[in-house]
Amino acid sequence: MKKMIVLLFTLMLFFSCARKFGISTAFRKGIPANMQQLVLDSSYHLYIREVFLDTSDAGDKMVLANNDDLNPGNKLIEIEYLLLSEQNNRAVYISTIPDKYQSYYAKKIRYLQRAYLNAYDFSTFRFGRKTTTEKAIVFENKNGHGSDTWNYKIENDSILHVYEVVERINGNTGNIYAVDEALSRKASFVRTDSFRIAFRNMNKEKKVEIKRGRPPLKRFCRDNTIYFKKEGDKYSIYFRFDKSLPPRYKDSAISFGNTRLVNAPF
Numbered sequence: 606m607k608k609m610i611v612l613l614f615t616l617m618l619f620f621s622c623a624r625k626f627g628i629s630t631a632f633r634k635g636i637p638a639n640m641q642q643l644v645l646d647s648s649y650h651l652y653i654r655e656v657f658l659d660t661s662d663a664g665d666k667m668v669l670a671n672n673d674d675l676n677p678g679n680k681l682i683e684i685e686y687l688l689l690s691e692q693n694n695r696a697v698y699i700s701t702i703p704d705k706y707q708s709y710y711a712k713k714i715r716y717l718q719r720a721y722l723n724a725y726d727f728s729t730f731r732f733g734r735k736t737t738t739e740k741a742i743v744f745e746n747k748n749g750h751g752s753d754t755w756n757y758k759i760e761n762d763s764i765l766h767v768y769e770v771v772e773r774i775n776g777n778t779g780n781i782y783a784v785d786e787a788l789s790r791k792a793s794f795v796r797t798d799s800f801r802i803a804f805r806n807m808n809k810e811k812k813v814e815i816k817r818g819r820p821p822l823k824r825f826c827r828d829n830t831i832y833f834k835k836e837g838d839k840y841s842i843y844f845r846f847d848k849s850l851p852p853r854y855k856d857s858a859i860s861f862g863n864t865r866l867v868n869a870p871f
Contacts, residue, residue, distance in 0.1 A: 625702065625728050628850055629843055629860040636832075640843070643831040643871060645802075648692040652765045652794030653719055656683040658707060681710040686722055687765065687794050689742070691735060695871065696742045697831065698731040717823070721803040724826075724844050724859060731867045747868050750775050760793075767792040802826035804846050804859070824848045824857070833870040839863035840870060 631637060658680045682704040688697040699722065704710050717723045733744040733755075742755045756769040772780040784792045804824040824846040832843040842865070845858045 623702075624725065625865055626724070626859040626861050628853070628856050629858040630856055631834075631843060631860065632845055632858045633856065637834070640832050640834050641870070643695075643697070643833070645688060645697075645829045645831065646690075646693075648690040649688050649800075650690075651720075651722070651797045651800035652687040652689060653797060654685040654687070654792070654794045655681055656685065658682050680704075680707045682707055684710065684726070685794070688800075689735065689765070694735040694737060696733040696735055698733065698744075699727055700729045701726040702728045717803060717805060719797050720800050721823075722800060724802055724804045725806050727861065727865075729865055729867055730842060730861065732870045733868075734871075745868050747866070751779075763796045765794040765796065767794075802829060802844060804844070804850070806851055822848065824850070827857075831870075835869075840866055842866065842870065 631640070684701045686697075686699040686701075688699070690696070701710075701723075731744050733742040735742050740757050740759070742757070743752050744755070745752045751772070751774045754771040754773070755767045756771065757765055757767045759765050767784055769784060770782045771778060772782070803826065805821050827845045827847055830845070832845070834841050834843070840863050841860050843858055843860045847857065849855060849857045850859065
């Protein structure tokens with residue numbers, strides 16, 4: 606069960622809560638020639654999984670569709686995004702930084718509405734391909750010798766439920782995990798009708814903006830595009846926003862290094 610949880614949904618409360626991105630100067634002269642792009646067009650749908658700490662069962666994870674449904678003792682500790690295009694047969698899984706102190710996401714001012722993916726909180730990325738004949742997403746491993754396949758079904762045209770994970774090594778089936786048996790709550794992602802990638806820094810700008818009588822600025826992704834670049838055998842991924850970013854306000858892009866990628870982009 607522990608391996609299943611690591612493979613699927615990382616809830617590592619002992620990890621640091623430090624942000625994982627860096628401010629990037631890569632786009633000061635436009636889009637570099639060696640920069641590749643994944644455009645999140647209208648064929649992509651956003652599915653969200655909110656992970657709560659269920660205090661009624663120590664160490665458990667509870668998945669609920671709405672914060673208003675929470676019992677007072679339950680705390681939002683992580684958010685997982687699945688961007689899926691069944692038309693283009695591509696998927697991007699993004700996890701946020703697990704809340705070590707169980708207080709960050711619990712504050713409504715820090716958690717943007719569901720239609721906005723706050724890149725400020727992004728932690729890890731996985732890029733996968735949907736199979737053409739089945740409802741399955743294949744995530745190749747970095748070394749190219751193995752993969753994890755998420756078998757899923759869509760319920761009521763709005764809930765994507767991952768019910769099985771198949772681990773393969775060198776093309777051969779290694780382990781098959783029944784997700785419902787490994788996790789006491791279903792691994793379900795709730796669909797939203799629209800989405801935008803945004804950026805809001807609740808730490809660097811909070812004091813300044815509060816003095817001005819407003820919350821920290823919310824920036825929006827210029828083109829809902831994930832940029833990525835390969836240097837040697839390593840990748841970096843980038844997001845561009847419509848306003849400059851703190852603390853120096855000279856650049857409007859952020860980057861995530863190779864250690865943030867579980868596998869290579871497309």
